[in-house]
Amino acid sequence: MRGAVLYGPGDVRFEERDVPRIIKPTDAIIRMSATCVCGSDLWDYRGINPVAQPTPIGHEYCGIVEEVGSAVRSIKPGQFVIGSFFASDNTCPNCQAGYQSSCQHREFVGGAQAGLLRVPLADGTLVATPDVPSDDLIPSLLTLSDVMGTGWFAADAANVRPGKTVAVVGDGAVGLLGVLSARPSAVTRAWPASRS
Ligand SMILES: [Zn+2]
Known part of the structure; x- marks a missing residue:
């Protein structure tokens, strides 16, 4: 799989990466329909944040579910989903209060500028659309990420x-x-x- 990796200020490489796999039973694997560059990616690119090691980049994404772990209940293969950049369970007290980005079990989702992405806590993090949307709707749906x-x-x-x-x-x-x-x-x- 090819993906974008940030090596340091001004140094992004599109290179071969390992294909992501289900690690935890709450994970899902998504095939990207669209992904984009966030302003916060540019902090690292410009050297405002230090880059300690080569880092797969991209945290705004939407796509089709390829596979889900054994504990995933609401998200199914074949669905079109939009995900957040912080994975959240959507069940802990912080999530229930409406602060999913401060979930007690949150994990940063990175590496979306690639063909496939592993999303932790899939049931809490991903939102499925009723149907697979037409291509012209995808840029608008991507903003929801x-x-x-x-x-x-x-x-x-x-x-x-x-x-x-x-x-x-x-x-x-x-x-x-x-x-x-x-x-x-x-x-x-x-x-x-x-x-x-
Ligand atoms: Zn939570």
Whole structure:
């Protein structure tokens, strides 16, 4: 399998990597439909974060489930799934309180810029769509892996409400999706009768 590996600042290599396999019974193996570069990948690429060893990169991903471990219940082979960059069980007290990225059993999911990816805690981490989506929907669905959820959380945590004035510091993908997340209430306020 070919995959992207970061060796150091400015040094990304697309090279042969081991094919991921089920290690724990709660794992799933996903065949990537789409993956992308996150702003936080660039911290390492630019040398802002030290790179201690060659590291497979990519943590925004969606794709088709190839295989699941024996303890996985809700995720099935053949489903199209979107995953988060922190694997979470979705059952511990932190997850139940809505802070899945602080799951007591969280694991960072890395190495998605490749053909296949192992995702731990598959039932808690992956969300399946009702059907396999058409290709034109995949870029939008890919945003749900990181930037859309992060932007939504920012808008929610900032308690954005109709009538409030809000400053968005940074107009990258997360900032723009924070604005998009806040927009439905504003639209409802402006056009209550004609817009849904
Ligand atoms: Zn948890």
